[in-house]
Amino acid sequence: MILSGELIHFGNITKEFFGIRALAGITLSMPSGQIVGLVGENGAGKSTLMNVLGGVFAPDAGSMIWQGRPYSPEGPADATREGIAFIHQELNLFGNLSIADNLFIDGFPRVRRLGVLKRGTANRLARQRLEAVALECPVNTPVENLTPGEQQLVEIARALGRNARLIILDEPTSSLTQNERERLFGLMNELRKGGCTLVFISHNLDEVLRMSDRIVVMRDGCVVSTGEKREYTVERMITDMVGRQINNLYPEKTSRASEEVLLRVEGLSRSGTVDDVSFVLHRGEILGLFGLMGSGRTELARILFGLDSFSAGNLEAIGRPLGGHKPAKSISRGLAFVTENRRDEGLLMEGTIESNVALAALRRRAFSRWSVWIRGGAIRERTLRTAGELRLHAADLRRQPARNLSGGNQQKAVIAKWLLTEPKILILDEPTRGIDIGAKYEIYTIMNNLAAEGAGILFISSELEELAATCDRILVMSNGRIHGEFSRGAFDEKAILEAAFEGLRIGGTKR
Amino acid sequence: MSHLRKRITTACGWLLADHFILVLTVVFFLVMWRIYPSMGGARNLANISSNMWPLLTLVIGQMFVLLVGGIDLSQTSIMAVTSVTGSMIMTLRLDPARFQDNPLWGVVLSESGGLLAGHVLAVPTAVILMLTIGACIGLINGLAVARLRMPPFMVTLVTMSFFSGFAIYLTRSENIMHLPESFIVIGRGGLGPVPYAMMIAFLTAVAAWTILNRMVLGRWIYAVGINRKTAVVSGVPCAGVIVAAYVFSGLCATSAAILYSARLEAGRPTLGQHLLLDVIGAAVIGGISLFGGKGKVRWAVYGVAFFVVLDNSLNKMPLNFYAVDIIKGAVILMAAVLDVLRNLLSQRSPARAGA
Numbered sequence: 059m060i061l062s063g064e065l066i067h068f069g070n071i072t073k074e075f076f077g078i079r080a081l082a083g084i085t086l087s088m089p090s091g092q093i094v095g096l097v098g099e100n101g102a103g104k105s106t107l108m109n110v111l112g113g114v115f116a117p118d119a120g121s122m123i124w125q126g127r128p129y130s131p132e133g134p135a136d137a138t139r140e141g142i143a144f145i146h147q148e149l150n151l152f153g154n155l156s157i158a159d160n161l162f163i164d165g166f167p168r169v170r171r172l173g174v175l176k177r178g179t180a181n182r183l184a185r186q187r188l189e190a191v192a193l194e195c196p197v198n199t200p201v202e203n204l205t206p207g208e209q210q211l212v213e214i215a216r217a218l219g220r221n222a223r224l225i226i227l228d229e230p231t232s233s234l235t236q237n238e239r240e241r242l243f244g245l246m247n248e249l250r251k252g253g254c255t256l257v258f259i260s261h262n263l264d265e266v267l268r269m270s271d272r273i274v275v276m277r278d279g280c281v282v283s284t285g286e287k288r289e290y291t292v293e294r295m296i297t298d299m300v301g302r303q304i305n306n307l308y309p310e311k312t313s314r315a316s317e318e319v320l321l322r323v324e325g326l327s328r329s330g331t332v333d334d335v336s337f338v339l340h341r342g343e344i345l346g347l348f349g350l351m352g353s354g355r356t357e358l359a360r361i362l363f364g365l366d367s368f369s370a371g372n373l374e375a376i377g378r379p380l381g382g383h384k385p386a387k388s389i390s391r392g393l394a395f396v397t398e399n400r401r402d403e404g405l406l407m408e409g410t411i412e413s414n415v416a417l418a419a420l421r422r423r424a425f426s427r428w429s430v431w432i433r434g435g436a437i438r439e440r441t442l443r444t445a446g447e448l449r450l451h452a453a454d455l456r457r458q459p460a461r462n463l464s465g466g467n468q469q470k471a472v473i474a475k476w477l478l479t480e481p482k483i484l485i486l487d488e489p490t491r492g493i494d495i496g497a498k499y500e501i502y503t504i505m506n507n508l509a510a511e512g513a514g515i516l517f518i519s520s521e522l523e524e525l526a527a528t529c530d531r532i533l534v535m536s537n538g539r540i541h542g543e544f545s546r547g548a549f550d551e552k553a554i555l556e557a558a559f560e561g562l563r564i565g566g567t568k569r
Numbered sequence: 570m571s572h573l574r575k576r577i578t579t580a581c582g583w584l585l586a587d588h589f590i591l592v593l594t595v596v597f598f599l600v601m602w603r604i605y606p607s608m609g610g611a612r613n614l615a616n617i618s619s620n621m622w623p624l625l626t627l628v629i630g631q632m633f634v635l636l637v638g639g640i641d642l643s644q645t646s647i648m649a650v651t652s653v654t655g656s657m658i659m660t661l662r663l664d665p666a667r668f669q670d671n672p673l674w675g676v677v678l679s680e681s682g683g684l685l686a687g688h689v690l691a692v693p694t695a696v697i698l699m700l701t702i703g704a705c706i707g708l709i710n711g712l713a714v715a716r717l718r719m720p721p722f723m724v725t726l727v728t729m730s731f732f733s734g735f736a737i738y739l740t741r742s743e744n745i746m747h748l749p750e751s752f753i754v755i756g757r758g759g760l761g762p763v764p765y766a767m768m769i770a771f772l773t774a775v776a777a778w779t780i781l782n783r784m785v786l787g788r789w790i791y792a793v794g795i796n797r798k799t800a801v802v803s804g805v806p807c808a809g810v811i812v813a814a815y816v817f818s819g820l821c822a823t824s825a826a827i828l829y830s831a832r833l834e835a836g837r838p839t840l841g842q843h844l845l846l847d848v849i850g851a852a853v854i855g856g857i858s859l860f861g862g863k864g865k866v867r868w869a870v871y872g873v874a875f876f877v878v879l880d881n882s883l884n885k886m887p888l889n890f891y892a893v894d895i896i897k898g899a900v901i902l903m904a905a906v907l908d909v910l911r912n913l914l915s916q917r918s919p920a921r922a923g924a
Contacts, residue, residue: 385802397802403802413788413792431784
């Protein structure tokens with residue numbers, strides 16, 4: 059029995075976490091067979107609401123009606139049974155298992171009673187399901203060999219296999235290439251035609267506007283506005299999200315590059331990832347590094363920072379050669395590296411904010427005597443000051459684990475960690491991914507100020523717009539090589555994109 | 570529904586609280602004292618105390634390894650090897666009938682005892698040698714884990730097997746008796762009412778606390794245990810930190826070996842054979858996480874106190890020793906489940922308050 063109209067209705071849902079109100083009485087309906095764009099800044103309550111729907115959290119008060127019946131899941135399994143699938147930003151697949159195994163991990167076809175797996179049947183079913191998501195790939199391929207986009211399709215196929223009526227996609231496009239995005243969007247449209255409802259959570263407002271039938275904007279645990287797509291523009295979404303008009307997405311550029319070279323890279327190579335890369339980074343400069351996923355930009359950053367070795371070329375930082383170095387040496391030379399993945403490489407999620415912020419600077423004389431004894435007072439004082447300067451919002455720096463911070467504040471904690479080392483060369487790899495507009499603006503401002511104070515910044519991003527707004531120069535990387543350099547004033551979006559794809563055409567279809 | 574959840578949340582808050590185990594220990598002791606009045610007697614209290622100190626030094630060492638996300642199964646074999654080698658240096662007399670076919674007979678050992686039998690420096694030399702050996706075995710463990718990236722479980726299982734075998738080989742399975750009085754006093758004597766064993770355990774605890782809370786190394790130990798990748802990016806010398814943890818564990822195991830050998834007045838190749846579960850059990854009961862990155866010296870003390878009191882009360886009950894082992898095992902299992910629950914809870918409840 060499919061009711062036309064409402065698929066799910068939230069009635070006055072509230073949820074508190076230790077006195078902090080995450081959801082303040084949400085009343086909302088979602089019709090079936092539509093794509094609902096859910097937007098809001100980090101901490102607005104989007105994920106909490108979806109977790110309530112997905113049975114992860116029980117609401118403190120309020121009720122839900124699912125397909126016309128009261129619905130109060132005891133856990134995620136209940137939600138799955140009802141046909142609600144939650145596809146998280148970090149995918150839930152077993153990398154070492156094949157696609158087929160992943161699809162049937164919780165219900166493998168068996169010969170009745172014997173418990174013997176029917177592999178033939180499983181493979182046939184798996185093939186059908188992959189067809190449904192238009193993924194052409196042998197079903198025995200291990201999932202870890204797939205690109206992030208393909209892995210996502212496997213997750214969707216698994217959700218469809220459980221007869222999902224509602225699929226929640228949390229930031230599904232943040233790690234996809236342009237082609238993969240288009241493919242996902244195509245699939246989303248197909249699913250909608252088939253009667254599925256999709257909740258599309260994303261910080262990329264253009265995409266939300268393009269794909270959705272309805273828009274829901276949240277702020278501070280409330281639904282601030284909701285309506286048909288045609289009532290919305292990106293500007294209106296932003297205004298609703300932040301509660302005020304934002305005229306500038308980017309701060310005014312105040313820094314200016316000098317002639318002094320901080321970092322010189324000559325002919326840097328590492329087989330398979332980085333190929334004969336040369337560039338210089340000046341004092342006071344924000345140097346953009348644009349490239350698609352897999353272009354070798356992250357690999358380049360890792361080599362510069364000493365996390366990976368290089369096979370050929372020269373590296374010179376602050377006038378002295380650098381090579382065969384470890385991160386500790388890079389840090390002492392004034393390098394800092396805000397990694398792409400703050401969860402795995404940027405933060406100690408279970409550690410306190412203070413222990414995170416202090417970590418990289420522990421050996422500095424200001425914070426420890428002979429690199430042995432800690433000066434706790436100095437650390438505390440600097441942590442507090444830097445957190446204040448960056449406007450890092452936290453309840454208690456000394457006790458609160460980093461895990462409890464919202465995405466934007468987590469990123470600020472990572473930046474604070476590096477500021478304590480007083481870096482001269484900052485490498486930032488996708489520093490604004492997955493954080494909201496307000497926090498993005500603040501991070502651009504921090505970069506701007508650091509450059510104005512004389513640091514050199516290498517800003518890696520796959521969002522051309524933010525690079526164009528903040529950088530002095532942009533390098534374009536593709537297939538491990540630098541394929542173009544553009545100076546401020548001569549930024550040409552089309553030319554930059556062409557350069558980014560150029561390497562792919564020359565280098566063939568390399569992942 | 571939500572009432573039940575709230576109640577569960579409150580209960581969870583209790584379980585997550587810092588002093589939960591200490592309170593539990595005291596309550597448990599008082600209950601047992603009611604049932605078995607001899608629990609509170611002076612002799613029994615002294616007994617509890619003397620069981621506590623060597624176990625505490627072991628658990629503190631184990632904690633360092635658990636903190637960096639490892640496990641040290643070789644502690645007991647370190648005890649056996651160091652107990653035997655130390656005794657071989659300082660023993661005053663050996664029975665030829667038992668030791669004649671020992672590989673070291675005539676080289677280090679003779680009828681008139683060990684290498685330095687009777688010498689003024691016999692005891693200090695023996696102690697220094699023991700500590701060196703303990704540290705070296707820790708070093709082997711640490712290097713294999715950190716440099717060769719072998720799983721800690723495998724590495725320390727192998728060193729456990731190898732060195733306990735080696736200790737038996739060295740002595741042909743004989744206990745080495747007749748240790749000098751100045752050594753035995755470590756296990757028996759004390760400064761006034763304060764036993765030396767307690768002082769040694771206390772010093773170990775203070776050293777551990779200082780490392781963890783006042784030294785850069787301590788911050789690094791937690792960092793490596795919580796997330797090694799992040800630690801690497803932040804310039805932490807992870808390999809060195811891991812090696813340090815295993816060396817510290819080896820030193821602690823040696824200290825425990827000194828205390829036990831002195832108390833038993835013998836070097837034993839089988840010393841500590843049944844202690845492994847006690848050590849890891851006490852650590853887990855105290856709340857030191859098997860997943861790494863979580864643990865405090867205070868928790869080690871609580872865990873050991875509870876475990877020793879439990880052990881003591883079980884011995885008072887009319888149970889045969891299989892039953893004692895079964896109960897101990899069950900309690901440790903519960904503690905391990907609790908560890909998993911705690912991890913789950915702390916990840917689920919106050920987390921993601923908005924994200």
